[in-house]
Amino acid sequence: MNSQTESEENHLSHTPNVPSEPLTIVIGAGLAGLTCGFELAEKGKPVLVLEAAPYVGGRTANWNEHGMEVESGFHKFIGYYTLLPELLERAGIELNDMLFWEKTMEARHPEAKESGEFGLDVIRAPLKTVLGALGNNSYLTPADKASLISFFAAGFKDYLANPEDLDEISLKDYAERHHVTQQALDRILQPLSSGIFFLPPEQYSSYAFFGLFAPGIPRLHKMRIGAFSGGMTDVMCRPLADAIERLGGTVRTSAPVKSLIVEKESVIGVELENGERLLSANVVVAANIRRSQKLLAEHFSAVSAFQPFFELDAMPHVTAQFELQQPLLAQDRTTFGPGTQLGSFGEQSRTTFRGKDGRTSIILVDPDSLVDLPEEEVWQRTVESLKAIGLNGVDSAMEYRIIRGDENFYRLSPGSEKKRPKQVTPIPGLFLAGDYTKQPFLATMEGAVISGQRAARGILKA
Ligand SMILES: Cc1cc2nc3c(=O)[nH]c(=O)nc-3n(C[C@H](O)[C@H](O)[C@H](O)COP(=O)(O)OP(=O)(O)OC[C@H]3O[C@@H](n4cnc5c(N)ncnc54)[C@H](O)[C@@H]3O)c2cc1C
Known part of the structure; x- marks a missing residue:
């Protein structure tokens, strides 16, 4: 035929x-x-x-949106991916030319005295990685951490043993079942669900939550995160x-x-x-x-x-992207904004959009409530959230674009x-x-x- x-x-x-x-x-x-x-x-x-x-x-993708270079959204390449890098290699695309590896991530909560910093590079920065997981005492109390340890242990076990059951329960309910403290839910589980797949813990499948991290366990030494070196x-x-x-x-x-x-x-x-x-x-x-x-x-x-x-x-996604007179953040690295409208975001003027004096990309949480709002209103909420976590530099933004899609993702x-x-x-x-x-x-x-x-x-x- x-x-x-x-x-x-x-x-x-x-x-x-x-x-x-x-x-x-x-x-x-x-x-x-x-x-x-x-x-x-x-x-x-x-x-x-x-x-x-x-x-x-x-x-x-990246493209020019009415005079400003934009991307479909803030993306990270996770070090435990295997088939994507192998495919790119066969296609003659050099991974290390395409990515910048990040060494740490950050979480900023409006009510936390200090931001939490989490190491990512187990092989190249082992001390920082371990200290990141166990440290951050002003961000998480020992009780918060203890509740998270037993929650993660149970979740990974259920992911392997009862995946169908795990997909029937929301992350919030699963966390409650395993006595995760409210602060650990707000400061760790909320950014790891809303920040990555936009949905709040009460709407997010526990299977999707553990499924994202589970492949990394046998490949912990590969657990690093890459930012794209261009669009x-x-x-x-x-x-x-x-x-x-x-x-x-x-x-x-x-x-x-x-x-x-x-x-x-x-x-x-x-x-x-x-x-x-x-x-x-x-x-x-x-x-x-x-x-x-x-x-x-x-x-x-x-x-x-x-x-x-x-x-x-299906579910929508909404992102805010803007150019500034100087970088908004001291480092280009993945940052989470729990307790705000900001999911995950990052400065990109030294990585993906080099050549700009300042350039930030943000995935906004709860996209269902934003997808039909006028651009100015989405931008206002973005600015308020950035200021709530001390990022007043947003006042020097010169150009912004709200990039959204209403039917691209299956709802997790x-x-x-x-x-x-x-x-x-x-x-x-x-x-x-x-x-x-x-x-x-x-x-x-x-x-x-x-x-x-x-x-x-x-x-x-x-
Ligand atoms: C904001 C955001 C952040 C993300 N962050 C990450 C991340 O950090 N890490 C990660 O691994 N993944 C991330 N993802 C997810 C990742 O981008 C997707 O999983 C992946 O790109 C999906 O690829 P796809 O080919 O399945 O779908 P798509 O990329 O949606 O491709 C579908 C294509 O079909 C085309 N098309 C549609 N209709 C037609 C038609 N009628 N005729 C011809 N063409 C058509 C569309 O234009 C599109 O190009 C993110 C996605 C978004 C939007």
């Missing part, structure tokens, strides 16, 4: 390898779609990646797309897909918003969750295997795990990729890569 339309055949004939094997179309050039495209191209399979936006990267499209996703093209594949931007083409209950291609119809042997839907649900629902709303997926909820709330779909579907010719699909690394870059690789493996086996 390798019948492309005339226009598409013309398009592919510009690539080094004119396809002699069945074509795969991948919808979406986020990390999942790019990974799938790369894996197939590396095996010599013809692949065409179609991206709606004018740039590749999806949620790991994520520039240093990661565009080079990955270039690698696909060097291998004979094609990546088209500004090419939004309107619908799947289905014949005799098999997917045989896609129709673009501009009316172009492209036929292929396989289609990988690697769009964000809501768009993927819509593409599937148009043809397969009655397929019972997809019903849980159609019920999987209790009960979501069993609704996540597998990458290989019961429909001939149809595969799924995306962080929301079933894989152990939740809504992360590593998870997106795993999903893309599983979709590619499904195609290679079919």
